[in-house]
Amino acid sequence: MSARLEPCVSIDFDSSALDEVVTKTKDWALMHGVCMRSRQNFSPDSINFAPFVLVPSTFPKKEFEKAIELQTLVNEMIYRIANNYEFLKTTLAITNTVDPFTAQLFKIYTTVQEEGVSQAIDLGLIRSDVMLGAEPEMPLSSFKLRQVEVNTIAAGFGWLGPSSGRLHRFVMQELGHGDKLQQLPENNALEALCGGMLKAWEIYNQPQAVILFIVEDITYNICDQRFHEFEIRKQNPNVRVVRRSLTQLGRGGAVLDAERKLIIDGQEVAVVYFRCGYAPDQYPSADGCEWDARLMIERSKAIKCPSISYHLAGTKKVQQVLAEPGFLERIFDNAEKVAKLRDVFTGLYSLDLNEEGDRAAEMAIENPEKYVLKPQREGGGNNVYGKEVAEVLKQLKDNPERASYILMDIIQPPLLRNWMIRPSTQPMLVDTLSELGIFGVIIGNSKEILHNSMGGHMLRTKIHTANEGGVAAGLGALDSPFLVDL
Template identity: 55%
Template structure:
């Protein structure tokens, strides 16, 4: 810990000694105003007419869509780092699969967190019940993962992992349409020569293919795939694209959508632990909800989750995959010797460690107390992260001391501390519903997400592949960048050398 602090004293020191670079833009900016206004309207219409949309949170209607926020022309991203992220995804898939099936590691890592974080504790109670009833060695799990990265500008733009998502890894559907949208925009500007630098993205196919393979493994042509959804699905296009793609790829497969509340009221287990929902035999359960406390308004929803876990349906994710994606597991994995627990090849271990940034516990140990002191003294160097998914949960910079002061040493166990990543800046136009016309040029930073799909049991892995990518961009001064949370915009990467 002390050595890390000596290397980088503060974000302020970094920005003084290393100027945050501005990446080369794919086109010359600014765009002439008349052209920009016309092009913005065309791009909005393209997005809506091709389904790159979301339901409005302020004026919700199930009968209408807004276009999803997007960047007009693609933001740049270092080609070598993009290729590195693609290449390492199958390793991360297998690593996560191994963690999910390591009972001893999960128990030890989460032992203190579950005492103070009620939500993670409730997930763990289900895990314990499933363990006590006996997880079969041949129980198939499906992992549809997304590993998120920022380029660290003061380390030659080397990618650093922000987190890995093991549940409800979103925007595989809409992201597939970002390259065509921005290719259209570039063509309208006459920048045909730039199109070669926009990488292909088959995330929708890659994700749906994993669910279809799981359906085939289950082996019942009459069974259906179940999507677990929120009470209100604002990100409806992203979810529906998966449903429609599955039917197109295999017309035999039906998808049904249910909330956890509906599961509680409509579901039962058959004589051989078949999951029966409203008369449908379920082969695969794909969670697009269930990752935050608000999805469990009563004990009924927790009982529904337990019923699903007890069933023989193939889960995406299982409860143990869900736990493998917690921030505490991410932090524990960064400790010396932990990656080596799961990966034996030294070269591969080095590749994995190269994408890690500094991650520290905040518990009442020597290391946790040292991290607490550093966070209080130099908060702008860090991000404070709880055990949550879905965006909008982290604490940044100067807000960290007040947040920590309100926590007891026991409560701190529910959080981890992460070194803040300072990505390079791009310039461009962010197009949002109700945004200014013409849009202004703004400073932007981008986050790359790589999807992975893995299917297997405790003994072996049957399928493992990289499944596509997501690229989202936010105003450079914004802390959070979630599109569904209303803080970022969809994009596709423009490769620069």
């Protein structure tokens, strides 16, 4: 039986009181940009409020502060991996033989390495996702952080994370709990992430250059992206943001000049920020024009966020290998740093076609409910849970494709009762569980780190029976942490 956290305030409302606060909060969300475009009834001219839980979720203050403190170490870990060609080559060798998407990314990586990198500076806007976990039947005080994954490309919710905190400040005041607002931590994610892009723009040192956002053909998470653009303009009115898809760029929308400057409509690009390009379906054209665009960007002098090396550093296979005994020591020569990072790792297992992989597969087939099967994909909706873990692994027996997955222990966070509010749906009182994301900003070259900071947070919450929790994918809800001492 899962442990339970107590709601931060009473959530027992009569129907009229619930209707009043929910209606008012929906309007607040719509009027303050806590919104997304609908996937069901898409129109470029309309938006819905983003799904949210009514009150903020109780979260242990000590573990939240640990996650905040840890983020600059996570940033440094990704920086060191991204600048270690041999580590990436060795770690992804088998994955590249069985996963065409990762192989294509790695092909771009090796091409640029062999040609010579045009831009030594990399910008990482990173999000480390963690959950609370403990052994069954253990007290709440025993729950501690467990790392789910590290996102190095399109790490979203720099706007929606802070705005959900503001929404919950409004709700708490409406419910008569304004005295508890100090337990909702400040969140400067938008300012920090956009500040990171502007630091990179300044390093590029071309006052007329623009920042390029790589976006989808249809952007559902539009507010999260646009508020980044607006915040950049707010922090520096002289910097212009342009938005293009990989398809547009690959069809002649950009060129490299003789000096390898990336040029769009006659404008030089200083920084490229990817909000797209992390999944195979985002490279749809038969002629491969999106891959051509990705290679062109990587060859250019523009500062990439992420560069192809940072993208590869965030793959699931890298995460699994780092969790093996002795591997973090290859990245850090500091035992204290290694211990802090390893303290949040959970069980991760290789599924390569060897004895080790066979043992892991057999372990999961016997107890599939204890594990999650993860492919080398980002963006939500890709993982395999429950009985399907055993079914997939049985189908992949002796199949090299098995090595394109990793196996991870299921994290069992405490449950929390809350009201789930979704567009065109009645409020639902449900058991939920949450995932905390901590943002980080890192800028550096292969020789030194120029900037390294924590950059705010976000909290996503889902119904406890749902396997995936991505809000943009329609599976979770916005939330914010309410910090308590357990």
